Amino acid sequence: MDSIIYSDFLVIGAGLAGERAAIEAVQSGLDVKIVTLVPPRRSHSSAAQGGMQAAFGYSEMSKDDSSFEHFKDTVRGSDWGCDQKTAGLFCDSAVDAVKELDGWGVPWTRINDKSGNDGLIAARNFGGTAKWRTCYCADGTGHSLMMAMDNTTAKYGIPVFDRCEAVSLIMNEDRCTGAIVLDLRSGKPVSFIAKAVLIATGGYGQLFEKTTNALICNGTGLSLVLNTGKGVLANMEAVQFHPTATVPDCLLITEGCRGDGGFLLDVNFHRFMPDYEPEAEDLASRDVVARRMIRHIADGFGVKSNYGMHLWLDIRHLGKKHIADNLREVREMCINFLGIDPVNELIPVYPAQHYSMGGIRTDINCCCEDYGIKGLFAAGESACWDIHGFNRLGGNSLAETVVAGKIAGRKASDWIRLNNPEISMSCAEHELKCQSERIRKIMEKSGGVNCFEIKSSMKKILTESAGVFRNKRDLEKALAELKELLKKSENVSLKMKPAYSSPELPEALRITGMIHLALCIVKGALLREESRGAHYREDFPNRNDELWLKRSLFRLNSDSGEPEVFYENVDVSDFPPGKRGYGEK
Amino acid sequence: MKMLMSQIFHPVKEDMVKNRILKIEIMRFNPDEPDRMPFMQKYTVEEDKRISILNVLQNLRDNEDPTLRFDAVCRSAVCGSCAMMINGRPGLACRTYTSELPSGIKLHPLPFFKLIGDLSVDTGTWFRAMYERTESWIHSSGSTENLYQDNEKMKAVYDLDRCIECGCCAAGCATANMSDTFITAAGLLRAARFFIDPRDERTESQWYDVIGNDEGMFGCSSYLACNDYCPKNIPMQNTLAMLRRKMIKAGIFGKSR
Numbered sequence: 001m002d003s004i005i006y007s008d009f010l011v012i013g014a015g016l017a018g019e020r021a022a023i024e025a026v027q028s029g030l031d032v033k034i035v036t037l038v039p040p041r042r043s044h045s046s047a048a049q050g051g052m053q054a055a056f057g058y059s060e061m062s063k064d065d066s067s068f069e070h071f072k073d074t075v076r077g078s079d080w081g082c083d084q085k086t087a088g089l090f091c092d093s094a095v096d097a098v099k100e101l102d103g104w105g106v107p108w109t110r111i112n113d114k115s116g117n118d119g120l121i122a123a124r125n126f127g128g129t130a131k132w133r134t135c136y137c138a139d140g141t142g143h144s145l146m147m148a149m150d151n152t153t154a155k156y157g158i159p160v161f162d163r164c165e166a167v168s169l170i171m172n173e174d175r176c177t178g179a180i181v182l183d184l185r186s187g188k189p190v191s192f193i194a195k196a197v198l199i200a201t202g203g204y205g206q207l208f209e210k211t212t213n214a215l216i217c218n219g220t221g222l223s224l225v226l227n228t229g230k231g232v233l234a235n236m237e238a239v240q241f242h243p244t245a246t247v248p249d250c251l252l253i254t255e256g257c258r259g260d261g262g263f264l265l266d267v268n269f270h271r272f273m274p275d276y277e278p279e280a281e282d283l284a285s286r287d288v289v290a291r292r293m294i295r296h297i298a299d300g301f302g303v304k305s306n307y308g309m310h311l312w313l314d315i316r317h318l319g320k321k322h323i324a325d326n327l328r329e330v331r332e333m334c335i336n337f338l339g340i341d342p343v344n345e346l347i348p349v350y351p352a353q354h355y356s357m358g359g360i361r362t363d364i365n366c367c368c369e370d371y372g373i374k375g376l377f378a379a380g381e382s383a384c385w386d387i388h389g390f391n392r393l394g395g396n397s398l399a400e401t402v403v404a405g406k407i408a409g410r411k412a413s414d415w416i417r418l419n420n421p422e423i424s425m426s427c428a429e430h431e432l433k434c435q436s437e438r439i440r441k442i443m444e445k446s447g448g449v450n451c452f453e454i455k456s457s458m459k460k461i462l463t464e465s466a467g468v469f470r471n472k473r474d475l476e477k478a479l480a481e482l483k484e485l486l487k488k489s490e491n492v493s494l495k496m497k498p499a500y501s502s503p504e505l506p507e508a509l510r511i512t513g514m515i516h517l518a519l520c521i522v523k524g525a526l527l528r529e530e531s532r533g534a535h536y537r538e539d540f541p542n543r544n545d546e547l548w549l550k551r552s553l554f555r556l557n558s559d560s561g562e563p564e565v566f567y568e569n570v571d572v573s574d575f576p577p578g579k580r581g582y583g584e585k
Numbered sequence: 586m587k588m589l590m591s592q593i594f595h596p597v598k599e600d601m602v603k604n605r606i607l608k609i610e611i612m613r614f615n616p617d618e619p620d621r622m623p624f625m626q627k628y629t630v631e632e633d634k635r636i637s638i639l640n641v642l643q644n645l646r647d648n649e650d651p652t653l654r655f656d657a658v659c660r661s662a663v664c665g666s667c668a669m670m671i672n673g674r675p676g677l678a679c680r681t682y683t684s685e686l687p688s689g690i691k692l693h694p695l696p697f698f699k700l701i702g703d704l705s706v707d708t709g710t711w712f713r714a715m716y717e718r719t720e721s722w723i724h725s726s727g728s729t730e731n732l733y734q735d736n737e738k739m740k741a742v743y744d745l746d747r748c749i750e751c752g753c754c755a756a757g758c759a760t761a762n763m764s765d766t767f768i769t770a771a772g773l774l775r776a777a778r779f780f781i782d783p784r785d786e787r788t789e790s791q792w793y794d795v796i797g798n799d800e801g802m803f804g805c806s807s808y809l810a811c812n813d814y815c816p817k818n819i820p821m822q823n824t825l826a827m828l829r830r831k832m833i834k835a836g837i838f839g840k841s842r
Binding site for chain 2: 038039041042043044046047099102103104105107108109110111112118119120121122137138140143144147150151152154155160162163185186214215216249251252325329332333336337452456494495496498499500501502503504507
């Protein structure tokens with residue numbers, strides 16, 4: 001690989017959001033390059049199962065649906081924590097995004113019930129929605145979207161540099177002009193110089209011990225921004241836990257199982273969710289179901305196993321044909337990994353970390369300019385575009401990746417044309433030198449701490465303090481422990497020093513950034529003395545709209561070396577706060 | 586081999602059965618150091634619980650040898666990263682449990698693909714070239730927006746769209762192991778996927794120009810290792826038979842020839 005690679009627009013991350021943005025920018029005539037940790041189709045986007053929300057209203061149970069209904073559901077789901085203008089734009093754009101993907105080859109499941117709408121795109125039921133709105137391809141929707149997106153990327157000939165990890169942003173004052181990227185094949189740093197940069201690197205699930213996320217979801221894109229000391233992250237304490245992850249491996253079982261009519265059972269094979277949620281039953285929002293489940297287990301209704309307590313997910317009554325057609329990936333996963341066939345057996349489930357609502361704060365145009373960095377854009381799970389607030393609805397993440405990706409690509413292209421920013425070689429050279437120095441130091445140091453040990457301590461701390469239930473005591477303890485760990489992490493050294501690229505080097509390079517993110521989560525959760533969506537404080541169990549219609553913002557303080565917290569107001573003028581229709585009274 | 590629920594959640598008590606000691610051998614080689622020959626590194630692991638090959642490799646990397654190179658992303662057989670030769674057969678490390686194997690376990694990188702190091706191979710570059718070779722995208726004049734599609738046809742497309750590009754088919758294929766220009770089952774599957782997609786307008790004769798040759802459909806010897814080793818159980822046998830029939834027909838009757 002060349003040591004300097006130029007482009008107009010550099011995209012970091014080749015999941016759905018990154019590639020959608022790249023396609024948009026190429027269509028507008030820009031020279032685009034993508035760097036990615038893994039080949040695009042291995043991205044975590046491809047693990048999404050259940051579907052993508054878009055208010056077509058074709059299905060029998062979707063009649064009279066509209067993007068306004070979608071908007072209201074999204075805001076209720078977010079517990080009034082989202083940005084309503086952005087959520088409105090998002091809901092208005094989702095239908096066109098589904099149509100566009102159909103043209104790119106996504107084999108959407110069609111209506112097939114002789115209702116008169118046969119052949120049109122079908123929708124299934126999902127949690128926290130008033131209508132059946134989630135479009136799907138069996139239960140491999142993310143996979144099919146990722147295939148279509150990467151096929152389109154290949155069609156436009158967009159260069160993809162896989163096995164590349166961005167380790168820092170090249171900054172010219174408050175403007176981003178590229179990134180220093182570690183070529184994981186050779187272990188050497190390379191300068192990718194660009195007029196504008198998009199970060200679409202996904203969430204930070206790997207900060208937690210029990211997560212449905214892929215092994216690559218380390219939140220590195222967020223660390224890049226935080227590390228500049230200028231960029232801003234938002235709502236980091238808003239972390240979603242999915243009710244149905246398998247025991248013990250935390251593999252995702254789609255909400256579509258319950259959407260299609262499956263339900264949760266306890267140790268007595270009693271269907272308990274309707275006892276707590278008479279209206280939404282098993283399909284309340286994810287934050288609510290996860291809390292109900294854990295409390296139900298605490299009340300003595302959990303199933304004992306060698307891997308701890310769990311509950312059951314029952315889809316047997318849906319029948320073999322339905323499962324084989326619409327839940328085939330779930331079935332395959334259960335057979336391969338658990339040795340059970342859900343056609344006639346129960347699936348052991350327990351809530352696990354699943355989605356990062358927090359991320360790089362952007363404005364409605366996916367742009368970071370108002371939040372400290374010009375020429376930088378972010379989209380998808382790595383961004384806090386903020387349509388999810390404190391709880392994301394199922395089916396809204398896939399929709400966000402393609403809708404936000406398109407907007408980010410277009411806005412970045414406009415920005416580049418309007419500003420035609422100059423590229424400064426000296427900034428790139430300076431940053432490359434800094435990073436080479438950092439790598440050299442780590443390579444040469446010996447007798448320091450091992451990064452795998454630090455990582456596993458961090459995961460444990462976060463899991464114990466910032467899980468489904470949180471309280472002041474645990475969070476304060478975690479904060480102190482993480483500060484200790486942060487100090488330790490500065491003394492990381494490699495256990496083995498081969499001449500070639502070793503997987504230990506990128507681990508060592510990203511560990512401090514990951515602890516920074518963990519600190520953001522714990523600080524944000526400690527300061528937010530209320531319960532909203534997925535953020536639940538046992539010592540402050542109610543939502544407090546008087547004090548906390550606010551978005552938490554995080555910036556790295558260069559003096560203390562730690563993230564500091566400040567706030568901005570959340571605008572709720574389009575849809576004022578009210579009851580969600582599910583959840584604790 | 587199917588394991589019963591009861592075996593997972595209520596394993597036999599430890600004092601009744603002694604855990605197996607697994608003898609794991611992993612091929613180590615770094616192409617950047619051509620002077621050092623590849624060798625099999627030996628590890629012993631106690632099988633104290635139900636554990637996958639991926640779990641074994643992660644434990645080795647985290648606790649013993651951080652230089653060990655292998656690829657893994659999703660842990661759930663949807664991303665295709667962790668394919669490798671497990672006791673001589675291609676398979677996914679994440680969904681292969683040690684309990685399915687004898688106590689001696691040998692791991693090699695997939696053949697056919699370029700070796701990056703140890704168990705890691707470069708599938709990304711090969712597959713991207715395959716997309717370009719098959720023009721792996723919808724070819725449509727696209728003047729009308731027609732959302733009406735037959736659900737059975739969409740289901741059939743999804744069936745072939747499920748490929749996770751792990752490379753097991755190519756690694757197990759006799760032709761691919763003799764000829765590195767062979768399009769492989771993955772490439773033929775991609776052709777079939779667009780061939781049956783009602784939204785794609787390419788004709789049989791256009792497809793003949795792409796795969797109607799020895800490096801394409803007619804290079805396949807029908808040993809069907811691809812069918813046997815596909816971790817997603819994609820129906821390769823039927824797909825290849827369909828494609829061969831169509832290509833023979835196009836070869837004989839095609840207007841362009």
